[in-house]
Amino acid sequence: MNDERAVVGERRWVNAVFGLMAWVLGLIFFFPVFWMVLNSFKTEADANTSPKLFFDPTLDRYRDVTESAGGVLSFSQAFTNSAVIVLVSTLIVLALAIPAAYALAIRPVHKWRDVLFFFISTKFLPVVASILPLWILARNFGLLNTRTVLVILYTGMNLPLAVWMLRSFFQEIPRELIEAAEIDGANLRGQLTSIILPMAAPGIAATALLCVVFAWNEFFYAVQLNPVSGSTVPIWVTSNVSTRGDFLAKLSAASVLACLPVVIAGWLAQKRMIRGLAMGAIK
Amino acid sequence: MTTVTYDAATRIYPGTDTPAVDRLDLEIGDGELLVLVGPSGSGKSTALRMLAGLEPLDAGAIRIGERDVSDVRPRDRDIAMVFQNYALYPQLSVADNMGFALKQQGVPKAERAERVRETARILDLTPYLDRKPKHLSGGQRQRVAMGRAIVRRPAVYLMDEPLSNLDAKLRVQTRTEVVEMQDRLGVTTVYVTHDQVEAMTMGDRVAVLKDGVLQQCAAPSELYHRPVNLFVAGFIGSPAMNQILVDNRRPLQVADCEVELDGPADVRLDGGEGTLTLGLRPEALRVGDGPLRARIRTVEDLGSEVFVHVALEHRGANLALVSKMPAPFTGRAGDDVGLQIVGTTYLFADDGSALGSGTGRLQAGEPSSAGRSQ
Numbered sequence: 001m002n003d004e005r006a007v008v009g010e011r012r013w014v015n016a017v018f019g020l021m022a023w024v025l026g027l028i029f030f031f032p033v034f035w036m037v038l039n040s041f042k043t044e045a046d047a048n049t050s051p052k053l054f055f056d057p058t059l060d061r062y063r064d065v066t067e068s069a070g071g072v073l074s075f076s077q078a079f080t081n082s083a084v085i086v087l088v089s090t091l092i093v094l095a096l097a098i099p100a101a102y103a104l105a106i107r108p109v110h111k112w113r114d115v116l117f118f119f120i121s122t123k124f125l126p127v128v129a130s131i132l133p134l135w136i137l138a139r140n141f142g143l144l145n146t147r148t149v150l151v152i153l154y155t156g157m158n159l160p161l162a163v164w165m166l167r168s169f170f171q172e173i174p175r176e177l178i179e180a181a182e183i184d185g186a187n188l189r190g191q192l193t194s195i196i197l198p199m200a201a202p203g204i205a206a207t208a209l210l211c212v213v214f215a216w217n218e219f220f221y222a223v224q225l226n227p228v229s230g231s232t233v234p235i236w237v238t239s240n241v242s243t244r245g246d247f248l249a250k251l252s253a254a255s256v257l258a259c260l261p262v263v264i265a266g267w268l269a270q271k272r273m274i275r276g277l278a279m280g281a282i283k
Numbered sequence: 284m285t286t287v288t289y290d291a292a293t294r295i296y297p298g299t300d301t302p303a304v305d306r307l308d309l310e311i312g313d314g315e316l317l318v319l320v321g322p323s324g325s326g327k328s329t330a331l332r333m334l335a336g337l338e339p340l341d342a343g344a345i346r347i348g349e350r351d352v353s354d355v356r357p358r359d360r361d362i363a364m365v366f367q368n369y370a371l372y373p374q375l376s377v378a379d380n381m382g383f384a385l386k387q388q389g390v391p392k393a394e395r396a397e398r399v400r401e402t403a404r405i406l407d408l409t410p411y412l413d414r415k416p417k418h419l420s421g422g423q424r425q426r427v428a429m430g431r432a433i434v435r436r437p438a439v440y441l442m443d444e445p446l447s448n449l450d451a452k453l454r455v456q457t458r459t460e461v462v463e464m465q466d467r468l469g470v471t472t473v474y475v476t477h478d479q480v481e482a483m484t485m486g487d488r489v490a491v492l493k494d495g496v497l498q499q500c501a502a503p504s505e506l507y508h509r510p511v512n513l514f515v516a517g518f519i520g521s522p523a524m525n526q527i528l529v530d531n532r533r534p535l536q537v538a539d540c541e542v543e544l545d546g547p548a549d550v551r552l553d554g555g556e557g558t559l560t561l562g563l564r565p566e567a568l569r570v571g572d573g574p575l576r577a578r579i580r581t582v583e584d585l586g587s588e589v590f591v592h593v594a595l596e597h598r599g600a601n602l603a604l605v606s607k608m609p610a611p612f613t614g615r616a617g618d619d620v621g622l623q624i625v626g627t628t629y630l631f632a633d634d635g636s637a638l639g640s641g642t643g644r645l646q647a648g649e650p651s652s653a654g655r656s657q
Contacts, residue, residue, distance in 0.1 A: 176370035179337050184431075185358040185387035194383070198374045 033259075039252035047249035061253035065240055073228075075257070078236035085147050085232060086215040089154035093162045093211050094204065096155075101166035102196070106178060116167070119160040131224050138225050147230045153221050158211040165210070169203025170196065209269045213262050233258045285438040285471045287311040287334065291343035294329050294495075303329040305495040306343065314469040316462070317500075318486030320476055322518070326495035328443055331475045335441050336360050347438055358387075363432035364441040368448065369424050371416040377427050378403070378412040384435045402434040405464075422453050429461070433468065440465070440472040446481065458485060479519050483507070491515050508627070513635035516562050522590055524629070525563040525604045527597065531633075534648075535561060538597045540575045541648040544628055544641050559638070560631040565590065565607035567626025567643075570614060574647035575622040577604070579614050586610060593620065 039047045041057040066075040103109050104116060134153070135144075143149040173196060181191045197204070219234040227235060237254045241247055289309040295302045304326040311317045319327040332338040334345055336357035344353045352360050363384070371380050378399050385395045403409045406426045416424055425445065432440055445461070446454045462485050465472050476482055482489045483503040490500040491514070499511045510516035516524045527537055534541040542561065570579070570591045577595035580603070589612040592605050604622070614620060628643030 174368070174370065176366045176368060177372060179335075179357070180364065180366060180370040180431075181372070181383070182337075183335060183357045183360075183362060183364050184384035184435075186383075187358070187387075190387055194375075195372060 036252045036255055039249050040256045042249045042252075044246040044249045047252070048246045061249045062257070064250050065254045065257065073231050073236050073239055075236065078231055078233050081147055081230050082216060082233040085150045085154060086212050089151045089158065089215050090208055090211045092151070092155045093158045094208060097159060097162035097166050097207070098192075098197075098204075100163045101170050102192070104163070105167045105170035106173075106196070116164070119163050122156075123160055127220055131220070134221075135224060143225075145226050145228045145230055147226075149225050150218075150222060150230070150232065153225070154211075154215040154218060157218070157221075158214055161214075162207050162211055165207045166200070166203065169200045169207070172203075173199050205269055209265060212265060216262055285348050286313055286346075287317075287439055287471060287473065288346040289330070289334075289343070290346065292330070292333055292340055292345050293342040294326075294333055294338050295341045302326075302341070302495050304333065304492075307495075307497055309490060309497065309500060311471060311473060312487075314471055315487045316465050316472045316474060316485060318474045318476060318482040318489045319492060320479055320482035320486075320489055320518075321492035323477060324494070325492040327475045327477075327492050329495075330492070331441050331443055331473055334439070334473060335362060335364050361438040362441055363435045363437040363439075364443065365428045365432050365445040367444040369416075369428035369445075371424060371427055371431075373416055376413050376415060377408060377419070380416065380427055381430045381434050384431065398434050399430075402430045405433070406430045421449055422457070425449060425457065429464070433464070436470075438471065440470055442472065442474045444476055445474075447476070447478070454481075461485065480521060483519065489519075491518060493518075509637075509640075510629070511637050513560055513562070513631045513637075516629060516631070516637070520564060522565050522605045522607070525565065525568060527561040527563070527602065527604075528558050529561050531557045531559050535559070536648065537561070537645065538575060538595055538602075539648050540645045542624070542628065543644045543646050544630075557633045559633070560635075562629035562631060563604070563624060563643075564626060565605045567624055567628065568604060568606040569623045569625045570606045570608055570612075570620050571623075573621035573623030574645050577620055577622050579616050579618045579620060581616055582612065582614060584610065584612070593622065595622075 035051075038053075040061055041059070042052075042055050043058060043060070046052055046055045100119075104112050109115060138144050138149045143152075177195055177199070178191055181195045186194060216232075217234065218232075219238075222232045222235055223238075226232070237251070237258050240250045240254045287309075288311070289307045291306045291308060292304060293302050293306050294304045307326075307330055309317075319330055321327045329338055333340055334347075336352070336355060340353050344351050346352065347360060347362070372383065375383065378396075381399045381402060382395045385398060390398075399412070400409070403412055406429065408423070408426055408430060411419060411423060411427075416427065419427065425448070428445065432442075442461075446457055449457060458481060474485060476485075483506070486503060488500055488502055489506055491498040491506065493514050499506060499515045501509075506515060506519050510519065513526070517526065529535045529537060529542075535544065536542070570577075570593060575595065577593040580592040580594050583590040583592070587610060589608045589610050590605055591608055591612065591614065592603065594601055594603050596602070606622070622645065624643040624645050626642070627640050629640045630638040632638050
């Protein structure tokens, strides 16, 4: 009895230590973000002097970064570009990944393991190694500085991940349900629309969100293949770096704006996404 | 008029050599409730899934009525299936679950609703029509699964252990309901279970499978009283039939007793080689007065009847037997008792096939001639 109590007491103590560590780590990770948000409300002078917690907050930096100046990539243009590229590529990814995942999870094709490995093997190559051929191809097809090239690349970039994730979600669907639907007379479309997709909805949402996040944040392809007119938000953020004068507060404000959509989407989808991730591919 | 015919139907799972279902021949009559029973791995579920179209046939054919459905898709076979875990669509309400198949068939909405309402009324599901499956109890889910099959009015019902997720009391109650329902609807039904009590109580006929091979298909009482082999004899009946290994010669010898058997003519005891198995149902073994000496190991008093487990020495090894005695029974564990045969005695050959049966009686043997008769 006493032993048991001692064990329980010890466990509680260990849990408390782990809990504290988790909080400390969380704060360490969060601190730069917090500092960025603080900086975005400061004047350049305040931002560039010794760290200050108390200052007169101002929205001027946000005004600075969102005002469009002639010849420079504007905030609204970059956001429109990003939104279009991200949404279109994610939709294409889902349209391709759902049938692929079905073929791998529910009605496994011949040598499905090899197929699955092939999908993920496309992620092994360092991005840098592929950029030259990609650039040449893009130039030959006249796609440099277009949204199209990024839509294509982001689709290719996210597709393996989406197939893997959706496959695991589809596998979670009890086989009997699909068989029951089959016996009940549902054809493939009926099975998909009335059983598989509704049941995998949280997983599809989580997959879509990850694709959106990865595409939204992508910088390397964007800066190499599309640095001018069709440019995306990450490029716009860096455009606030200047060689003359202070830019830390401005850059912070731009970064906050760039993060906001992803943070909001993540917060909205939080519950589903965590369930999706816990149950899905990345476990 | 819907019959189901398995014609040498065979299924070999990829990557295995032995068939899961091996040349199954079975005729199921119109309106009949046929139970497929067997231990796990016997191929009973596979046989059902072959009829459903969920498993392809590697050889043979399956016919529903006159139509060969071997290569027909499940949705075109006009069957309804009840799954062990019910397989209710979790995101649909009870009404939508039951109406799902009708909707796929393009039945108009009004008729659909009417048929669902009617079926729900029969199954006492009316108050739950708007609920989702997760808000139902196990028994209610089971009824929804039944309702989903009933509402379709298919040619054949397939049931894959539909009661095994219910608790014992509910299972017995539902068993009766399913039989009544099937009788009323008169729809040909194939029912899979591993529970021999369920099989015996529900089936018009029972097909016993082992290792993918059909052992015997007969009415329950025939299976019980005239098993074709040792496997069927041992599988059907609870507690299981007592099996005693004896030498293949007359008189049959159990410990130091002789078994007098007024057996039918086809019981051949050719003497000499091999052994036979003597089978005794627990109710054919009386504990009390008798020439065969044994000791009581345990007494299981069920109230209406008593299972008495006894042990004795036979052929140099310990032999455990069980007897079903009427209550009250006064013996206790450790008591020395005498055993007598009071019913049918079965004989099985070396390979397990039944040789015949007759009324047996134990007689004290000559001590000098024990195990050495001429």
